[in-house]
Amino acid sequence: MSLFGDLGFDHSKSINATVFMLDNPILRAALICFMLGLALSGLVRLVPAPPVASLVPTAVFLTSYVMTYQQVPTFPPVGAVNKIFYIALAAALVGFVLDLLRTTKLDRALAVIVPGLIVGWIGLPRFASGNLDAVATASALWLGGSVVIWRLNVVAKSTAERNGGSLVGIAMLMALMSAFAPVALLGGSSTSLMLCFVAVAGLGAAAVWEFLIPRDAFGAPSVLGAGSGFLAVVSTVTLITRQIDSVGLALLLLIPYAGQLGAWLLLPPDRIHGRARQVLVGLMVGSPVLAVMAILLLRHPEFFASMRAEQ
Amino acid sequence: MKRIFAATWTIVILLAGTATAVAADYVIDLTHSHILFMVDHLGFAKMVGLFTNFGGNFSLDPENVAASKLAVTIKTDSLQTQFAPRDKDLKGADWFNVTEFPEMTFVGTEFAKKDEHTGTITGNLTLRGMTKPVRLDVVLNKVGQNPLDKKNSAGLSARGTLKRSDFGMKAFLGPIGDDIDIIIEIEAKQKS
Numbered sequence: 001m002s003l004f005g006d007l008g009f010d011h012s013k014s015i016n017a018t019v020f021m022l023d024n025p026i027l028r029a030a031l032i033c034f035m036l037g038l039a040l041s042g043l044v045r046l047v048p049a050p051p052v053a054s055l056v057p058t059a060v061f062l063t064s065y066v067m068t069y070q071q072v073p074t075f076p077p078v079g080a081v082n083k084i085f086y087i088a089l090a091a092a093l094v095g096f097v098l099d100l101l102r103t104t105k106l107d108r109a110l111a112v113i114v115p116g117l118i119v120g121w122i123g124l125p126r127f128a129s130g131n132l133d134a135v136a137t138a139s140a141l142w143l144g145g146s147v148v149i150w151r152l153n154v155v156a157k158s159t160a161e162r163n164g165g166s167l168v169g170i171a172m173l174m175a176l177m178s179a180f181a182p183v184a185l186l187g188g189s190s191t192s193l194m195l196c197f198v199a200v201a202g203l204g205a206a207a208v209w210e211f212l213i214p215r216d217a218f219g220a221p222s223v224l225g226a227g228s229g230f231l232a233v234v235s236t237v238t239l240i241t242r243q244i245d246s247v248g249l250a251l252l253l254l255i256p257y258a259g260q261l262g263a264w265l266l267l268p269p270d271r272i273h274g275r276a277r278q279v280l281v282g283l284m285v286g287s288p289v290l291a292v293m294a295i296l297l298l299r300h301p302e303f304f305a306s307m308r309a310e311q
Numbered sequence: 312m313k314r315i316f317a318a319t320w321t322i323v324i325l326l327a328g329t330a331t332a333v334a335a336d337y338v339i340d341l342t343h344s345h346i347l348f349m350v351d352h353l354g355f356a357k358m359v360g361l362f363t364n365f366g367g368n369f370s371l372d373p374e375n376v377a378a379s380k381l382a383v384t385i386k387t388d389s390l391q392t393q394f395a396p397r398d399k400d401l402k403g404a405d406w407f408n409v410t411e412f413p414e415m416t417f418v419g420t421e422f423a424k425k426d427e428h429t430g431t432i433t434g435n436l437t438l439r440g441m442t443k444p445v446r447l448d449v450v451l452n453k454v455g456q457n458p459l460d461k462k463n464s465a466g467l468s469a470r471g472t473l474k475r476s477d478f479g480m481k482a483f484l485g486p487i488g489d490d491i492d493i494i495i496e497i498e499a500k501q502k503s
Contacts, residue, residue: 025483025485025486068482069405069481069482070476070481070482070484071479071481073479074479078439078440078441078479079404079408079411079412079439079440079479080404080408080411081404081405081408082479125410125411126410187403188396188399188400188402188403189400189403189404189405190400190405191400191405191406191482191483192405194482236404237403237404239410240403240404240408240410240411241399241402241403241404241405241410242410243399243403303396306394306395306396
């Protein structure tokens with residue numbers, strides 16, 4: 001009998017839920033990453049230079065990687081999974097330099113080149129064996145990856161009124177990772193599911209700070225760093241684990257346009273603007289996540305039933 | 312004369328006997344060989360997996376065990392754990408990464424005899440592009456003619472432990488154990 005039972009509140013359930021969270025390695029890692037995201041995002045607001053704040057999403061992604069794989073991979077990396085870490089790190093540094101130089105001239109070129117390099121490097125072992133299917137899949141990934149990086153960049157550099165700015169940029173990356181998590185699980189990578197889930201928690205913390213004290217915290221270091229890291233995870237599951245649900249993966253491409261489309265249809269700028277508009281656009285960006293999950297459940301009911309049975 | 316003939320015949324038989332005991336090369340008989348592994352799951356029980364496709368050969372010299380040789384290649388794509396989603400996961404990039412590393416190999420480097428039937432084999436296990444030493448405790452169960460196919464055969468059992476973290480497989484350490492128990496049962500036919 002709970003001490004608070006007569007008040008209609010079973011305190012033991014709350015304790016059990018907390019114990020469950022701390023016992024569950026994924027939830028524990030997500031909680032730690034969220035706290036780290038909160039701390040880092042708060043600290044960088046003491047530094048006036050925007051590129052530093054923009055490093056937080058990539059720092060969150062790299063932390064998620066280390067917490068998921070429990071290692072900083074050796075260099076040079078052996079295998080696709082180890083490449084993910086260095087792709088995110090190197091791309092973030094490139095983005096940091098670009099933001100320091102305050103140049104946007106290379107944005108379009110990088111949106112094409114960076115995804116191409118990622119897909120090419122991850123898929124190299126399969127191209128080397130002359131696998132034409134791999135080349136076709138990689139080409140589609142390259143195209144999709146370019147759309148994602150380009151749209152992340154456009155949204156992040158827009159004003160809050162136009163496309164939502166950094167807050168919506170963070171929301172977009174969170175939505176992409178949230179939607180990809182079940183695709184990864186289905187695709188034979190529970191580890192990628194964990195990585196995405198933990199990163200979303202950390203990015204959520206960055207989003208909270210960006211909402212409270214806007215600091216353009218989703219610049220080139222974030223788009224190129226965390227965005228490239230995400231593309232590297234997708235490329236690894238698609239090209240190396242090779243069990244991807246192509247419909248689920250293709251639906252991810254709704255996310256970069258969902259906010260813009262939703263705002264155009266439902267949010268007249270003269271009526272809804274400012275923070276409210278940012279939040280609503282951010283929520284619209286996340287709306288395809290539910291669609292992806294629903295379609296995956298409908299397409300693979302036996303898989304998810306077996307996952308429930310395993311637990 | 313009869314004595315000389317009998318003595319000569321005895322020597323011939325002894326030499327022949329020695330010849331079978333001297334180094335012989337064997338090829339693993341996949342139909343009667345098994346490579347399994349076990350890993351702790353949340354402390355409740357051990358999950359068992361196996362590889363169904365592997366091959367290799369060894370050279371066994373009972374008189375000079377240290378001179379033995381062993382090389383085994385395992386096709387990582389043949390992994391099975393009796394649960395398809397888990398098999399898919401384990402074959403993926405995060406674990407065995409069968410696309411980039413379709414084979415794992417074990418090459419014996421040090422052979423030591425404990426007593427007539429037991430000993431240890433230390434060798435280099437290459438998994439996911441990383442090579443680490445692994446030691447196996449081995450029991451040489453039987454060397455002799457297989458009564459069914461009349462071929463000279465050798466059978467051995469090996470047990471060992473390795474740490475998956477040594478091979479870069481560190482995800483879910485804690486809930487899923489680091490120590491991997493290895494269970495090997497090998498039957499091999501002597502090369503003709």
